[in-house]
Every structure is written in structure tokens, then in C-alpha cells.
Amino acid sequence: MKSILAQRIQAAREAMFPPVNQKDIAAKLGRSPSAVSLWESGKNEPRPAEIVALAKTFGVSVGWLLGADETNSTVQASSSQGTPVVSLDALKTWDLQAPDEYVNTAGDYPPGTALGFRNNSSALPSVVPMDAICIVSRAHPPTNGSPVVATVDGDLLLRRIVQDGGQTLLLSDDPRFASIPLDKATVIGRIVEVIQRTRL
Incomplete structure (x- = not known):
């Protein structure tokens, strides 16, 4: 083995x-x-x-x-408590060690392959509303049209992967955000779930 x-x-x-x-x-x-x-x-x-x-x-x-992390009690607990939700800085480095909270997800993800974060970007409102919790998976390869989290020059971005005329771009719903060639970015993972909490 x-x-x-x-x-x-x-x-x-x-x-x-x-x-x-x-x-x-x-x-x-x-x-x-x-x-x-x-x-x-x-x-x-x-x-x-x-x-x-x-x-x-x-x-x-x-x-x-x-x-x-197999022997780390904090990370071990995540499998029973749900998917860890981390800060944006922790998301950049895929750091599971100190989550802010845990959430239950619709999908089951192999340990260490999924993280959640709270969205503060208006780049993809059709998919990810502000303040929603996004679940990012590294076990699901992005495809054309997938929403993803990526970094460009250290900045965290939410974009959609779009293949256009032989070029692959990262695009926002809002045309005010510039399109970014995929080869200029590092894709962290694919957004596979969005959790919205409504407070009454």
C-alpha cells in the first residue's frame, strides 16, 4: 500500500x-x-x-x-463536525489547522480536499451572493463555465472559467472586473457548493 x-x-x-x-x-x-x-x-x-x-x-x-493532520485532533474532528470554514488568508495556503467554524455540506469530500470561506466579493453574484459560505473543492477539477477561487499576484479572486476563441479566461459577472488569462493565475479550487444563511 x-x-x-x-x-x-x-x-x-x-x-x-x-x-x-x-x-x-x-x-x-x-x-x-x-x-x-x-x-x-x-x-x-x-x-x-x-x-x-x-x-x-x-x-x-x-x-x-x-x-x-491525520493525528491532529482539530482536523480529525472536522470529518464528524463538517467542512472547515477558514479565513481568506488560510484559504490562499489551504491551511486547515485553525478553522473559524464547521458547516455541514450536501456533498461528501475526501479529508483535506474541501474548505469553506465567507464570500466578500461581488464578482459572481449570479452564483455566490455576498456573505454566503462557499465550499471549494480540490477533488473536483474545474471545467468550462465552473466558478473557481484563484490567486493573481497574491490577491484572492472569484471568477468563472470560460474558454473563448482558443483562449481560457477567468471572467466576472460584472464587466467592470477585467478578464484574466488563466495562465496568469493560480486556481486554488472549484466552488462546488454555496450555503446561504437567512437570519430572521
Whole structure:
């Protein structure tokens, strides 16, 4: 059976959008594709510095890659309490360690692959109202038309992926927001659920 590290390296790579292969990861880390293949098969393990580089490339924590959150009581509780809702800063780094709260979701997501956040953006009102809780999944690859959360130059954005004339763009419902070529952004995950709470 493959180690948790091997499983999560492969899962994190396959969840990236646009899709990347072992050769792409190898080029980023200055290693050969066969080395990445050995990591994902569990026949070899990356060095500590390479694990840090992998975590940064995938936008996940080193602890998640290593499976450290399996023994963390806070994260363990999330499976029974629901999906963790985190701050926007924690969302950028996919940090599950200190959620603000937990919410029950309609879908079941593998541990570590889904986070919630409270929306403060008016970029996609047709999908995500202000102050709604968005559930972002890394287990669901984005497709044409999907709403996603992405970062551009460190800024967190809500946009829809749209393929237009051979180009893939991140677009807002509001034309006042500029369109962004997908290759200029890093997609964190796909928005798969929106939870609105009504206070009477």
C-alpha cells in the first residue's frame, strides 16, 4: 500500500488546474520525471526541501502532504463536525489547522480536499451572493463555465472559467472586473457548493 505522502503528492498534482503531469512537476523542482513517478508510487520519497517545494507548488501545507493532520485532533474532528470554514488568508495556503467554524455540506469530500470561506466579493453574484459560505473543492477539477477561487499576484479572486476563441479566461459577472488569462493565475479550487444563511 502506498504511503500517505505518495497518495497525496499524486492527488494534489491531479487536482491542479490547468492539468499538470509528472514532467511539469519535475521541471519545477529540477528533478527528472522518473523521480516524481517514484514519489507517487511510494518507491522513493522526496527530500525535506523537495517536500516544502511540492507543498508550495500544489498550494497545500507540508503537514497535509505528510499526513500530519491525520493525528491532529482539530482536523480529525472536522470529518464528524463538517467542512472547515477558514479565513481568506488560510484559504490562499489551504491551511486547515485553525478553522473559524464547521458547516455541514450536501456533498461528501475526501479529508483535506474541501474548505469553506465567507464570500466578500461581488464578482459572481449570479452564483455566490455576498456573505454566503462557499465550499471549494480540490477533488473536483474545474471545467468550462465552473466558478473557481484563484490567486493573481497574491490577491484572492472569484471568477468563472470560460474558454473563448482558443483562449481560457477567468471572467466576472460584472464587466467592470477585467478578464484574466488563466495562465496568469493560480486556481486554488472549484466552488462546488454555496450555503446561504437567512437570519430572521
